[in-house]
Amino acid sequence: MLHVKIKKAFPHFMLDVAFTAEKGITGILGPSGCGKSLTLQCIAGLETPDEGLIVLNDRPFFDSRQRVNVKPKDRKIGYMFQNYALFPHLTVQQNIAFGLKGKPKAEIEQKVAEMIKKIGLQNYERHYPAELSGGQQQRVALARTLIVEPDVLLLDEPFSAVDHYMKQALEQQLISFIQEHFTGIVLFVTHNIEEADRLCDRIIMYHEGKVIQSGPKEDVFARPVNVTAARMIGYENLFPVDSIERRHEGMVAFINGIELLVKDVNVPPSPLFLSVHANHLLFVEDDRPNTFDYEIVQTRTRMNHFDVMIKTEHFMLQATVAKKDWDSLLASKKKLYLPPEHLFFLQG
Numbered sequence: 001m002l003h004v005k006i007k008k009a010f011p012h013f014m015l016d017v018a019f020t021a022e023k024g025i026t027g028i029l030g031p032s033g034c035g036k037s038l039t040l041q042c043i044a045g046l047e048t049p050d051e052g053l054i055v056l057n058d059r060p061f062f063d064s065r066q067r068v069n070v071k072p073k074d075r076k077i078g079y080m081f082q083n084y085a086l087f088p089h090l091t092v093q094q095n096i097a098f099g100l101k102g103k104p105k106a107e108i109e110q111k112v113a114e115m116i117k118k119i120g121l122q123n124y125e126r127h128y129p130a131e132l133s134g135g136q137q138q139r140v141a142l143a144r145t146l147i148v149e150p151d152v153l154l155l156d157e158p159f160s161a162v163d164h165y166m167k168q169a170l171e172q173q174l175i176s177f178i179q180e181h182f183t184g185i186v187l188f189v190t191h192n193i194e195e196a197d198r199l200c201d202r203i204i205m206y207h208e209g210k211v212i213q214s215g216p217k218e219d220v221f222a223r224p225v226n227v228t229a230a231r232m233i234g235y236e237n238l239f240p241v242d243s244i245e246r247r248h249e250g251m252v253a254f255i256n257g258i259e260l261l262v263k264d265v266n267v268p269p270s271p272l273f274l275s276v277h278a279n280h281l282l283f284v285e286d287d288r289p290n291t292f293d294y295e296i297v298q299t300r301t302r303m304n305h306f307d308v309m310i311k312t313e314h315f316m317l318q319a320t321v322a323k324k325d326w327d328s329l330l331a332s333k334k335k336l337y338l339p340p341e342h343l344f345f346l347q348g
């Protein structure tokens with residue numbers, strides 16, 4: 001288990017975060033400039049926090065009170081940078097061997113040969129990075145990182161420099177490689193919500209130098225704790241709540257003069273908002289609670305669905321409609337339905 005509780009101040013930025021990470025892939029998700037890379041640098045020992053603690057399995061790497069600050073090379077942390085940072089003037093073999101400097105020659109040769117086999121680059125030992133494809137470069141970078149047998153692997157936006165098609169292939173390769181050859185803690189920095197969803201088990205969400213939410217991916221994505229977290233993970237439908245009332249069938253939220261039945265009974269402190277994911281809006285034929293007349297004001301085509309902007313008398317919403325459902329929606333589904341079990345409260 002990795003425990004991190006650190007503060008670091010710059011003239012225009014303050015990092016103040018606390019989290020834990022276990023075995024498996026934990027994503028640090030947040031927009032540009034929110035302190036993700038800085039956190040990795042502090043864990044690796046490349047930056048020193050002003051105060052706090054960084055402890056791996058009861059072994060302190062950094063403890064400002066006890067004046068502990070373990071040198072980067074003694075932390076056993078593998079750090080893969082955004083653009084891989086391979087040494088252009090060193091061969092594949094030399095790049096991979098870099099972290100083993102000072103070890104006996106025979107040990108280095110054996111370890112490097114094993115690693116080259118693992119990454120499937122047997123015929124490329126003497127090639128230079130510029131002679132490799134993006135995928136091969138990534139494998140060399142990963143091999144160089146893993147050869148020192150780290151306990152923690154830090155991946156800083158490993159796919160930021162590649163195009164969409166390349167990214168899909170590299171993602172798959174990276175994950176299979178990690179699953180096969182690395183059993184420790186992986187911290188994976190990204191600003192891409194879909195990437196985080198595909199690759200991570202747990203999520204730590206950052207905003208302006210602070211953790212705003214963390215937990216298993218499914219929980220974080222299903223239940224953002226506040227409007228900032230919700231916006232970051234793509235919740236478009238966020239309504240300020242005027243007041244609420246507890247009734248025996250559930251909560252009732254009053255918004256713009258209408259009543260909405262809500263099954264969620266966890267009401268956070270005000271300012272109170274109500275949300276529903278675009279995927280959870282339904283179109284129905286019958287009249288029932290939480291149904292509204294609607295008008296489609298804009299449609300955006302996606303791969304398998306449409307993003308639809310909808311206007312009701314009282315509010316605008318965004319819904320996702322599968323392409324296969326489109327015709328039946330236009331033909332017969334006359335009401336928009338906000339299912340009470342998918343409405344939830346969050347803090348403004």
Ligand SMILES: Nc1ncnc2c1ncn2[C@@H]1O[C@H](COP(=O)(O)OP(=O)(O)OP(=O)(O)O)[C@@H](O)[C@H]1O
Pocket residue numbers: 010011012013030031032033034035036037038039191
């Ligand atoms: N050495 C430094 N001196 C001054 N400010 C710094 C330093 N290092 C980082 N910062 C500031 O800390 C903030 C966070 O930077 P960081 O690189 O961690 O962001 P990030 O979330 O990783 O974003 P990106 O994805 O764009 O790299 C930024 O505002 C940056 O300017």
